[in-house]
Amino acid sequence: MNTTFLTFAVLLFLATVLAIEGLYLYWISHHGAQAKRLAARLELGSPSGQAGGQQLSILKDRKLSDSPWLVRLLTVVPGVQTFDRALKQSGMTMTVGRFLGYTAACAAIGPVLGVLTPINLMVQVGLSCVLASIPWLMVRRNRKQRLRQLERQLPDAADVIARALRAGHSFPSALGMLADEMADPLGAEFRIVFDEINFGVSMNTALYNLTERVPIDDLRYFVIAVLIQRESGGNLAEILGNIGFIIRERLKLFGKIRALSAEGRLSAWILALLPFVVVAVLSVLNPGFIKIFWTDPTAEKLAGLCLGMMTLGILWMRKIIRIRV
Structure with a gap:
């Protein structure tokens, strides 16, 4: 009897472990990060037409709605x-x-x-x-956040392409190596460029499409340098190395500025949120005191005037603490 119960307990434990493992594998295969990246890659290359007799198209199409x-x-x-x-x-x-x-x-x-x-x-x-x-x-x-992450990855991307060019690879093959080695989201963007070139899109058009998808000034400088080099010649590996160095220095300067302006940004957040926090606390602690702003017409006008002045103050503080590099 004890042996039968022990065997049943072991088999129940193994069945539970296998069920949990199966559910985990199912979830990863359908909702994991790799599955999402694969679905996004397939969606980018999927035709806009549907099966069942409808006309298919090789053009990429992004639906505005399911309806x-x-x-x-x-x-x-x-x-x-x-x-x-x-x-x-x-x-x-x-x-x-x-x-x-x-x-x-x-x-x-x-x-x-x-x-x-x-x-x-x-x-x-x-x-x-x-x-x-x-x-x-x-x-x-x-x-x-995504554009900031793309901007941080751009210097490494320029270095990867520069090293590939120094090793004797062509620029399109260097883009393919970058798409394979670089993590997302920049790797996915350059994968799209590489696929467009392989499907017959001109280099200029593919790079222009990249700047449309990723509106970053540093990426525009990168594309302009590549296009100018294709027209006039020169050492593209050295040019890309210099661009990567300049981008790193600019990001380093931007980090220093953010560190120096952190106190001002925190003060702006506190000044902007303090009136609303005070009103919320008073509404909980003493509802009758704050109720006048919702019942008295004069108080409502004063509340609207205060909101307008606070909005102007918030916009002005935002303009002060935002320093463009």
């Missing part, structure tokens, strides 16, 4: 392609239609709170505007 009627509506909206480019630059996989859905859902929280709690109409509108801006702020934050 056909919303695609037709967004196509006629001016500036939607620029916004879609910002979404791609942020590295997020959402479409414009899905982003608009998230924005509408966040904006709807204001009226819902107005129904559940006695909040003034102006406060509902202001709250809806603030909440509706959260998805766009997330896109801007992801885009800024």
Whole structure:
């Protein structure tokens, strides 16, 4: 009896371990980082047509939405392609239609709170505007972080290409080596350039497309140097080595400036958030004291004036602490 129970316990333990391992492997194969990179690579090269008798195209196509009627509506909206480019630059996989859905859902929280709690109409509108801006702020934050990461990888990319050229490789093959050796996101961007050249796109067009996808000044200087060298000749390996050195020095200077201006940026954050924190604390500790701003017409006008002046102050502090290098 004890042997049977012990055997059953061992088999149950092994079955549990194998089930957990199977679930882990399933999750990694469908939702892991490698699977996401592979899906993104396949999406970049997938045709816009679908199977089942519809016409296929070899051109890359990025859908604005999964809904056909919303695609037709967004196509006629001016500036939607620029916004879609910002979404791609942020590295997020959402479409414009899905982003608009998230924005509408966040904006709807204001009226819902107005129904559940006695909040003034102006406060509902202001709250809806603030909440509706959260998805766009997330896109801007992801885009800024991704472009900053691309900028940090660019000096190493210039050195890799320079070493490949000194070893006797051609510039297109050096781009292929860079795409294989460099980590994402810069490796994926140069992989697109390498694939475009292999599919017959001219070198100038492929590099121009790279600058459109990655709007970084240092990358533009890199592309301009390559194009000028292709027209006039010269030692491209030495040119790229000098560009990598200049980019590193500029990033080093930018880091020093950020360190010296850290105190000013922290002070600006504290001054900008302090009024809102005080209002929130007073609303919890003494609701009757702060209630006048939602009930008295004169107080509402004063609150609007204060918000306007605080907005101007925040913009002015932002202009002071932002130092371009």
